Amino acid sequence: MLGTNPDPTYQNVPRPAKSAKWRIPQERMKPGPGVPHRHDNHHVPSGEVEAQGLGPCCTRTGVLLLLLSLCVVLLCGVTALAVLYGMKTSEERSNAVLGPSAERCSLDWESYGGKCYHFSHDTFDWTAGRDKCVSMGGQLVIIESREEQMYITEKCKVTLDDFWIGLTDSEREGHWKWVDNSDLKNITFWHRGQPNNSGGINNIYVDGEDCAIMRYVEKTELHWFDQYCAQLNKIICEARSR
Incomplete structure (x- = not known):
């Protein structure tokens, strides 16, 4: 019978095995040069790392x-x-x-006490001398101390010339002012009997003497004289050292 006696023809045929799922191999991440494989547990020598192209x-x-x-x-x-x-x-x-600031003075200027001084060779009337000093970047000298007076006196002693300084009372007689418009104060070096507003010999200067000069006189420190402003004299300019 079919149910009890199987066909011997199929008795020796092997049965197929249970189908197994086909697994796709996982591709391992390819490490870059000099980088150890993530699955490797060994240490890569430093020399090998350098050889593989680090910076x-x-x-x-x-x-x-x-x-x-x-x-x-x-x-x-x-x-x-x-x-x-x-x-x-x-x-x-x-x-x-x-000396201090000497190298900061222009050519033909001399340094003293933080200022630069120019003693001219040419002569000017007082107004032209004032303007000449301004054109050179300075002003007619303003004497502010005994030390400065003595320094200028020694320079005038060499030539024995008269030099204009920056002092005048041309705006109001007897009211002496410096070229920076400041008043003449306690420090003065007027020679004996000066200023006298004289008209000169035979009173030829009808406008009087309204400008001041430095004139060297022996055995005294007092060298200021008033003089007629149109007279031609040398000038002393001063400027601050740069």
Whole structure:
């Protein structure tokens, strides 16, 4: 019977195995150069890492280049400091020889007490002399101390010439003012009997004497005289040192 006696023809035929799911192999992430595989547990030697192409800063050559660059920068800095020190030392030597601010005065000007002075060779009337000083960046001298008076006196003593200073009473007789419009105060060096507003010999100066000069006189510090403003004299200009 069919149900009890199977056909011997099929008895030796092997039965198919249970189908198994086909698994697609997972492709492992390919590591980049010099990066160890994520599944590897061993340590990659540093030399091998360098050989696989890390940046130059991590290599011996990169370190050497960095050190060389630092040396160049340091050398430039030291050189700059040496130059600045040399300039400062040179300036100090100049000050020691020439005096403070001497090198800051223009040609044909002399330094004294933080100011520059110009003693002219040409002669001018007082107004033209005032304008000449202004054109050179200064003004007719304003004498503010005994020390300054003595310095100018020594310069006038050399030539024995009369020099205009920046003092006048041309606006109001007897009211002496400096060229910066400040009043003449306690420091004065009028010679004995000055100012006298004289008209000169035979009173030829009908307008009087309304401008002041420096005139060297022996055995005294008092060298100011009033004089006719149209008279031709040398000038003393002053300017602040730069």
